[in-house]
Amino acid sequence: MESEIRETKGAGRVLGGETRRRALNRELLLRTALSIVDEEGLESLTLRALGKRPGVSQTAxxxxxxxxxxxxxxxxxxxxxxxxxxxxxxxxxxxxxxxGREDGGADIEGTPDFRQLARNYALSLRSTLLRHPNTAVLMATHPISTPEQYGLIASALHTVALASSAASTSVSDAVRQPNCRPADLTGLIQSVTVLTTGYVIAEVTKPVGGAGGEPSEAAMREAMLQSEELQQFLAPLADPERAWSMEREFERALNAMLDGWGVE
Structure with missing residues (x-):
């Protein structure tokens, strides 16, 4: 216990030493665990499987x-x-x-325009999840619950507030401006996160039950024969030159959300 107390007290003074080694060890373990998820899926991730990886000890x-x-x-x-x-x-x-933007990163009223930065956040989230597709459902079903996760989300909000402020405006001033309040940023980030994660899950997750889940061109054409109204709305989907793009539809939905986002 005394050694743990000494380690905690020294954490703020020293970047190296035992505190840093412990942080690096945990980081290594979690990166190794993520590689298991990437290679074999979440169902294969256990503490025992992690302990059997080369260079990892069960004790650690x-x-x-x-x-x-x-x-x-x-x-x-x-x-x-x-x-x-x-x-x-x-x-x-x-x-x-x-x-920098011509207007210094602010709109015509001097209020930070955080929509583009929220879009950058969505694109970063999407690209990260596509690199680790087996984690998409985990991200959607495990809310933020640890100090480390809260710290990272706060860092993202901080980055948005900082980058969206004018060069001469401090972060503390930026987040106090009417259209860039922390509550508004938090709500925006939450909504963008749900939208992005949902699209990635739809894009990378295998059909539930292991069968089906593929669009049927024959069924669509049969439906088009039922009425002129159905033919009118379904014809664009049957056009071979209009290939469906999940990425394009995601960006359309994201832009619609950001363009319509308001503050209370």
């Missing part, structure tokens, strides 16, 4: 991850970590390419 697993719930929470944490990193990288790249 239980020291840092006490049970299956903590393991799944850790996977969610890793996904959020990648999403936040992707958002920051995208914002930095856009800033370098454009040198």
């Amino acid at each position: 697993v239980y020291r840092h991850i006490p049970d299956k719930a903590a393991l799944l929470d850790g996977i969610v944490e890793q996904i959020w970590r990648d999403v936040v990193a992707g958002l920051g990288a995208k914002s930095d790249a856009e800033g370098e390419e454009s040198g």
